[in-house]
Amino acid sequence: MKDFEYGDEQIGEKELRFAIPSIVIGVGVLSLPRVIAQETNGVDGWVSILLGGGLAMFMTWIVATLAARFPKTTFVDYASLIVSKPIAIILTLLISIQFLLFTSYEVRSIASVSKLYLFDRTPIEFIALSFFLVVIYGVSGSRAGLFRLNLLFLPIILFIALVVSIFTLGWFEMNNLAPFFQTSFDGYRSATKFSFLSFLGFGILLFYVALVEQPKAVPKRTAVAMILPVFTYLLIYVACIGVFADSAAGNMIYPTVELAKEVEIPGEFFERFESIFFVIWIMAIFNTTALSFDVTVLAIRSVLKKMSKLAIIFTLSPIVYLVAMYPQNFKDISLLGKFITYYSVVFTVAVPILLLIIAKLRGVKGDV
Amino acid sequence: MYRCHLILLSFVIFLVLSGCWDRVEIEQRGFVVGVAIDLAEEQSGGASDGDQQIELTLQLANPRGLGSTTTGGGQQKAFLNISGTGSSIFEINRDMAKQTSRTPFYEHLKVIIVSKELAQKPGLFSKTMDTFIRDPEMRRSVKVLVAEGKSKNFLNMESEQEKLPSLKIESIIKNTRKNASIIEPVRIGKVHQLLLNRNSYVLPTISLVNNKLKDEGVAVLHGKSNVLVGTLNKTETKGLNFIKGETSSGVFHVNVDGDSVIYEIVNAKSKIQCEAKSKDDLKFTVSIEMEGNIAEDYGSKDDLIDERYLKKVESKIEQEIKNIAQQTIDKVQKELKVDVLGFDRRLRRTDYDLWEQVRKNWDRGDNYFAKSDVNVEANAIVRITGVADQTKSGIIE
Structure with missing residues (x-):
């Protein structure tokens, strides 16, 4: 067998635009309507989703602006220019830990959801392993190939989200949306926080922008690309509230999966639509996991330049798998998820803002 | 060497792909x-719990x-x-x-x-x-x-x-x-x-x-x-459907001037309005609007095309709707004292703060639901009276 090389390790700005929704849409949306419904009354959560989404768009723009300031320079190199080499290396490693944990979290979550709804008796370790092996295979290959998969899967994913929302309209009750604007300020604030946290993932831009030839337009375009997940989430959230009402949606572990189970194609010849939904959503989660694992590998490789890509992948994979298998139950998994989101807030929200400010103050710039 | 690997690999693939933990034959x-x-x-005595x-x-x-x-x-x-x-x-x-x-x-x-x-x-x-x-x-x-x-x-x-x-x-x-x-x-x-x-x-x-x-x-x-x-019962359920606006069809039998007229419901809507001044002064108004056709007319004295007669038929139907709805309200509000009419959701939409005050005592405890005033209004419209006016001549000899 001979390796087939796809072009080179360069991507276009269009691939980045697809990568943003691809990494954001993952397991988060399966439970997001619950979290939002618990905090808000009626359908008020739409305000929070828009606010959180707006904030996420702004952060995407910040991160991309920072990375685009130094065209064709890796994160560790431009961070060295801004805040000395040792700190840059530490930052890179810490961020790579974030993406490593995130990969574990996605693997474990999809394994748990599949076990709950699809594989009653299959051990969760095996479900996770078979999914993760595919991810490892994907990441071992060409990076351009991964981006092409994003391009291929994303329209299908958005389409299925649309189908789920449209074909549940039969159960949609306007009464469930009321009362309007009766949420307390605290409710909005905490729902906005949760919605913003579900849009994390723009951190990949810190590393991927370096691969783009002409990154000038990247900040604006990736920020605009963030609109896609925001509207997908909004659509699914409103459908969940309309169909289940806030009380029941806030009570279900995975309201989005339950919504998919409610789908009725007119004519009653098609039951169990959720099987199709699962197939497509596993594609979405594959994209998220693969991108996240790829960024981990990319980040570590930028520090340990002598190690080959495959060597890094085969060293990291067991760690990812063990971390994924560590949580004992649903509570532990959510705890891991929570830890990762707060960790990410530090390293992909606070750190890029600081770096950008310091870079501006010191006037450091990449060569254009 | 390379071949050896391939054979090994195919064995692993057979092992992994041929198993299915969750297989249940149809x-x-x-x-x-x-x-x-x-x-x-x-x-059975065994129920220890x-x-x-x-x-x-x-x-x-x-x-x-x-x-x-x-x-x-x-x-x-x-x-x-x-x-x-x-x-x-x-x-x-x-x-x-x-x-x-x-x-x-x-x-x-x-x-x-x-x-x-x-x-x-x-x-x-x-x-x-x-x-x-x-x-x-x-x-x-x-x-x-x-x-x-x-x-x-x-x-x-x-x-x-x-x-x-x-x-x-x-x-x-x-x-x-x-x-x-x-x-x-x-x-x-x-x-x-x-x-x-x-x-x-x-x-x-x-x-x-x-x-x-x-x-x-x-x-x-x-x-x-x-x-x-x-x-x-049957009639009370009918009233419940009228109040909640969930009637999509049905038949009415009313008596006009001693003759039966059969009214077929085509479309029915209802609106519950809530006037909430305080928790002890709650007023609900149910307005039921119905559209329908005359399916049968046993009377022969008047023209259905005649506006006065039609108005009479309509007001009879309205009376009947009110009666039925009132029966349901009496039963639900005064006898069972349980709100199945959706008034709670109406109040929640109209005045959320007041609802928060009464929700714990809505249809239990102080039972504000049973204490509230309910008023029923009905409006019936006859759209189509059929293709013929009368079956037999209306002139009394």
Whole structure:
């Protein structure tokens, strides 16, 4: 067998635009309507989703602006220019830990959801392993190939989200949306926080922008690309509230999966639509996991330049798998998820803002 | 060397790909289409935890009996009913595996029938619903019904068109369009929502009269205590549908000047308005608007085209609507004191702060619902009077 090389390790700005929704849409949306419904009354959560989404768009723009300031320079190199080499290396490693944990979290979550709804008796370790092996295979290959998969899967994913929302309209009750604007300020604030946290993932831009030839337009375009997940989430959230009402949606572990189970194609010849939904959503989660694992590998490789890509992948994979298998139950998994989101807030929200400010103050710039 | 690897690899692939932990052959799957839940006949002494003993009956579809008559299959019954007794649904369910060679599989469940007696026991209804809401195999679109008498008898009904009694029940309760005194089927997802909100609600009831299925009337369940507190008869159910604006068709029989006029409902809407000054001064106005056609006119004195006569017919119909709605309100508000009319949700929308004050004492405790004023308004419109004016001459000799 001979390796087939796809072009080179360069991507276009269009691939980045697809990568943003691809990494954001993952397991988060399966439970997001619950979290939002618990905090808000009626359908008020739409305000929070828009606010959180707006904030996420702004952060995407910040991160991309920072990375685009130094065209064709890796994160560790431009961070060295801004805040000395040792700190840059530490930052890179810490961020790579974030993406490593995130990969574990996605693997474990999809394994748990599949076990709950699809594989009653299959051990969760095996479900996770078979999914993760595919991810490892994907990441071992060409990076351009991964981006092409994003391009291929994303329209299908958005389409299925649309189908789920449209074909549940039969159960949609306007009464469930009321009362309007009766949420307390605290409710909005905490729902906005949760919605913003579900849009994390723009951190990949810190590393991927370096691969783009002409990154000038990247900040604006990736920020605009963030609109896609925001509207997908909004659509699914409103459908969940309309169909289940806030009380029941806030009570279900995975309201989005339950919504998919409610789908009725007119004519009653098609039951169990959720099987199709699962197939497509596993594609979405594959994209998220693969991108996240790829960024981990990319980040570590930028520090340990002598190690080959495959060597890094085969060293990291067991760690990812063990971390994924560590949580004992649903509570532990959510705890891991929570830890990762707060960790990410530090390293992909606070750190890029600081770096950008310091870079501006010191006037450091990449060569254009 | 390379070849050796390939052979090894293919062995690994065979090992990994040929296994399937969750494989259940389709012949071994028992497709549960209907579930009936009753109180157990007698208490077996073994119930140490003090839980009420219940009897669960599952209706499994028998694919062989379902085949069309020409393909053979002989005289096999299309279904198989199995029963078990215990204190929890899930335990009974596991016990039942001993009774049948097929594992019960719930993804195609259509109806859950609960006996009236069971729903009258405090808290038991929500306990039995729990597993149907919790289990990932269950669907939220399963319909829930209350049965007069033993619910498992309904799973043994004879029927000509449908081979499976469960499917027959399901298709009958879906026929809300032809009759104003049947309510929309209630799905278990809705039950979950109502239980969480502590809203009181109604469930359709079915009964067997001379081994024929009748689906009229509803059972009223109280939200807080979750107990069946009463039932509404045919007319009261009609009124309930009028008030909630859920009538899509039906027939009215009114008497105008000593002659019958039959009015066919085409479209009905209702609007509940709420005037909330304080928690002791709540006023609800139900406005019912109905559109319909004259289907039959036995009178021969007046012209239907005559505006005065038509107005008279309309006002008679309005009177009738008001009567029926008032009957329901009297029963629900004064007798049962349970809000199944959706006034709570109306108030919640109109004045959320006031609702927060009264929600704990809405249809329990101080019962602000029973104390509130309710006013019914009706407006009936006759759209079409048919293609002929009169069948026989109106001139009296």
